[in-house]
Amino acid sequence: MNDISAQAATLQWNDQGLVPAIAQDWQTGEVLMLAWMNREALELTVREGRAIYWSRSRGALWRKGEESGNVQHLKELRIDCDADTVLMKVEQVGDIACHTGRRSCFYQRLENGEWQVTDPVLKDPQTLYGKS
Template identity: 85%
Template sequence: MAKAVEQVNWNDQGLVPAIAQDWRSGEVLMLAWMNREALELTLREGRAVYWSRSRGALWRKGESSGHVQHLKELRLDCDADTVLMKVEQVGDIACHTGRRSCFYQRREAGEWRAVEPVLKDPDSIYPGKA
């Protein structure tokens, strides 16, 4: 595990972008960030662990929502500066907006339009957050 983590080309903040992709359909679910510890924990636990830049803390995907991402395969891009995680998404929701994917907006007629439905009200997923 240590060798794999050492081969990542971390940015100046010690982070690497991590793309979560549904392992069956190939749908891109989200992009988040990982630091060294998050990647090590992801490999050890077999579930996605990310680094929250806004909170300055680790977060396990699904720890409050139940929408866990189980790691099926991990890939590193050609420049070793982006990881691709093929995951099994528990539940239909990967995005904090209550949608399947964070990539729910499409450019149409010069504007960004939401083209994917909200599957669950975010307030019911994350109670107490405003």
């Protein structure tokens, strides 16, 4: 699975050359986050065996965990039926996948017409990213 260039060419990239990438805990099935990948990020993810995304805000590759240490090791790679979304089953190193210091980015649930925070902050983001 190390050379994915031919398979990457078959994906339906958006106008910016990106595809959404869902990171899911490979053991529990919990959805940890959604980020974006360009072709280089996808190919490097497969080659290195760890999640590498395209940061739209930074305009650069982003190796998950490069600052926080919360790396995602790739266990399995799938695409959806339209070939326009990537699903990565990952081993989350550390308890935190979200930049807010939570386990998952999906920590808000709609209750009685309002978003309610359901998951606690496990580590202060400023401490997590060494900015304290």
